[in-house]
Amino acid sequence: MNKMLIAGLFLVCSLSVCAQAEVTEQEIESHIKFLTSEKNGGRYPGTKANKRVVKYLIKDFKSNGIQGSxxxxxxxxxxxxxxxxxxxxKPLVPTCNVVGFIEGNDPVLKNEYIVLGAHYDHLGLGGPSSxxxxxxxxxxxxxxxxxxxxxxxxxxxxxxxxxxELKRSVMFIAFGAEEQGLLGSKYFTEHPLVPLENIKLMINMDMVGRLNDKKQVYMGGAGTFPGGVDFMKDLGVSLGLNPGVHPGGVGGSDHVSFYKKGISVLGxxxxxxxxxxxxEDTLELINLPGEKMVCEYIFQTILRKASSTEKIYFINQD
Incomplete structure (x- = not known):
């Protein structure tokens, strides 16, 4: 009886792990619902709500086995x-980036990093950027x-x-104070947790929740690493998306801070x-099935680049 119970528990745990291994619309919605709650008041830097969001992010990283520094x-x-x-x-206010890691398995390539980033802050009650x-x-x-x-x-x-499957390491960064002038990413690139030369590619996600009927995903910077334009086009099409791939056009979000340091980027x-x-930028307008497709696109990009031995190096697009 005990053996049957243990076997049953093992099966349940295994199924649970398998379920968590997939991106789901339900989890995307749950995260956005928390982040956009009235209690969190627009996630403004220096507020209690900002601290609450940071705790949420850290808790999620920990529960999924993402290591801290x-x-x-x-x-x-x-x-x-x-x-x-x-x-x-106004006086300076305290905030932070939230950073986690998955270490790669190759004894040499694990010292190289692919960074995936997104800013978690917003405008609070509006202000000059509204x-x-x-x-x-x-x-x-x-x-x-x-x-x-x-x-x-x-x-x-x-x-x-x-x-x-990962040869290279992957770093995840939730940036603070992006809306105040890319402050979190600027701080990270001035105070990096690993040598900047070891960061081979930075992928930034800023506004990925409104995939249109034509399934258009846009990106700048695909020409900043070898074969990037064709790779991103072919991969996107294979996943049923319509990628708008720009070799330059690095844009104005947190990946710019990395590009300025000579690091390959995708925005x-x-x-x-x-x-x-x-x-009016609310949860009801998010295309949840569309965001799931975008997540799969970015997941596949990282998996393929982090599990390969091909060299990734910076190509200037200025």
Missing amino acids: KQGYKQPFKAKLRVAKGEAE KSDKKNAIHFGADDNASGTAALLEISEKLTAHKA MHTGGHPQYHTP
Whole structure:
């Protein structure tokens, strides 16, 4: 009887692990629902809500077997907040990047890193970056960038299930204070947790939740690593997507901080929309099946690059 019970428990655990190894619409929705809750008030740097989100991210990393650095999962820094023209400067506020790792298995290539990043902060109640005339209204930031943060958690979970295939190491970074001027990624690239020359590719996800009917996924920077344009086009098409692949066009999100340091990048997004930087950027408008497809695209990109021995090096697109 005891043997049967143990066998049953083992089967349940095995099925649970297998279920967690897949990106699901339900988990994407659950992450975005938490991140865009009224309690979290737009995830503004320096607030209790910001700290609550950081705890959520760390808890998820831990539960999925993502390791922290020697200093832990947090990389703290002080953020200078944007103010409207003519307003007095605000005091610096504490926030942080949240960083996790999966170590590669090759004795040499494990010292090389592919970074997957997304910013978790948003505009709080609006401020100078808001596109809305509504004052003191929560800017929920479902697409910008709860969608990217949810994708970060889901892809890291799936990569953990495939860690035996990884030759290179993979680093996951949830950046703080992106909306204040790419502050989290700038801080990381000035205070890297591994030598910058060991980071071979940085993939950034900023607004990946609004895949359109034509299934268009856009990216800049595909020409910054060898064969990147053809690789991203062919892989996207094979997964039923319509990739808009730009060799340059690095854009204006956190991957720019890495590009400026001579690191190959991909900046991934599903396009702009009228709800950008307004209180109307909400969960109801997220295309959950579409985001799942985008997650699979990025997962496959990382899996193939991290499990290969091909050289990845920077190609300047300026």
